[in-house]
Amino acid sequence: MAAYATILVEDSGPVARVTLNLPDKRNPISPVMCGELLAAFKSVAANVIVLTGAGKVFSAGGDLAGMQPGPSAIPPASLVDLFAGMHDLGKPIIAMVNGHALAGGLGLMVACELVLVAEGAQLGTTEIAVGLWPMMITAELARSVGRKRVLEMMLTGTKMSAADAVACGLANRAVPAAELEIETMKLANEIAARSPAAIRLGLQAFYRSQDMEHEPQLRYLQGELGRVLALEDAKEGIAAFLGKREPVWKGR
Numbered sequence: 001m002a003a004y005a006t007i008l009v010e011d012s013g014p015v016a017r018v019t020l021n022l023p024d025k026r027n028p029i030s031p032v033m034c035g036e037l038l039a040a041f042k043s044v045a046a047n048v049i050v051l052t053g054a055g056k057v058f059s060a061g062g063d064l065a066g067m068q069p070g071p072s073a074i075p076p077a078s079l080v081d082l083f084a085g086m087h088d089l090g091k092p093i094i095a096m097v098n099g100h101a102l103a104g105g106l107g108l109m110v111a112c113e114l115v116l117v118a119e120g121a122q123l124g125t126t127e128i129a130v131g132l133w134p135m136m137i138t139a140e141l142a143r144s145v146g147r148k149r150v151l152e153m154m155l156t157g158t159k160m161s162a163a164d165a166v167a168c169g170l171a172n173r174a175v176p177a178a179e180l181e182i183e184t185m186k187l188a189n190e191i192a193a194r195s196p197a198a199i200r201l202g203l204q205a206f207y208r209s210q211d212m213e214h215e216p217q218l219r220y221l222q223g224e225l226g227r228v229l230a231l232e233d234a235k236e237g238i239a240a241f242l243g244k245r246e247p248v249w250k251g252r
Contacts, residue, residue: 005072006033008054009040014192015185016046023055028063029104031076038085039074041093047196047251048188051112052096059105061126079104079136083111087207090200092191096184097171102126102159106170107137110144113203114187115171117162118180123170124159143210144169195233196251202228 008019018040020027041049053059077085086093095101095112101123109115109123117123125134125141134141134154141150149168153160162174175183191199205224209217228234232250240247 003073004036004040006030007036007040009044011044011046014046015048015050015188016044017050017052018044020051020053020059023053023057026057026060026100027053027055027105028065029059029061029079029108030063031078032072032074033063034079034082035074035077036072038077038082041086041089041091044091046192047091047199048192049091049093050096050184050188051093051108052098052184053105055099057099057105058095058097058101058121059108060100061103061105064130079107083107083136083140086111088204090203091196092199092203094184094188094191096180097121097123097162098177098180100159103134104137107134107140110137110140110170115165116173116175116180116184116187117165117171118177119162119174120177121162122159123162123165124157125153126157126159128154128157141170195231195237195247195249197231197233197249198228198237201231 004021006020006022008021010017018037020033022028022033092113095109095115097109097115097117099118099121101109101117101121103126106123106125125137127134138154141153145153145168152158160168162171165171166174173183201224205221209220212220232252233247236249237247
């Protein structure tokens with residue numbers, strides 16, 4: 001496995017863990033980290049990925065100070081590359097948000113398919129406080145939160161609680177910090193027990209169709225349904241259901 005300068009990767013079993021690993025700097029997102037995250041997501045063998053942060057913060061956002069994390073053998077990447085790669089991956093990424101997720105860190109969190117947040121964590125688009133605007137993460141936030149709410153976040157830079165993040169659609173669950181890992185891994189393993197082939201096609205169809213007009217979207221999804229029905233896993237799943245047994249997925 002590649003040596004990383006900004007992240008840690010644990011890839012054993014059905015669930016991999018990727019950890020933002022610059023805790024003394026509050027896990028700032030840089031082109032180096034974006035490149036390493038993208039490479040790690042693409043290379044893990046596990047069917048489900050859990051993304052978290054080392055230390056007390058998930059990520060405080062972009063690397064405004066230009067801190068150099070150290071040399072990396074992996075080419076740097078932009079947030080565009082990272083977010084597009086995450087949505088084209090075909091594997092679910094679950095954000096296990098152990099602490100504050102701010103600015104670009106919030107965008108990275110929302111780009112994940114599912115989000116569990118520790119109670120006590122604060123989340124927000126704080127860029128406006130330093131005269132910036134959360135341009136790149138707008139594409140993620142506006143697809144999860146209503147226009148009025150997301151504009152209030154961006155215009156004021158006010159931080160919100162984990163419970164508020166759940167209420168407005170930024171997160172799936174807020175859980176006590178002591179239970180965060182247990183609940184996240186329970187969810188991750190539940191998903192990992194499903195057909196990876198069906199999940200791959202389903203996620204790709206979800207993201208590729210989200211901006212289509214209604215009828216073209218239905219036509220596209222009809223074709224994708226045919227691809228799912230043709231999977232060996234679909235035949236196995238139906239046979240297992242009828243035979244009242246657990247399916248054995250082949251991933252194809």
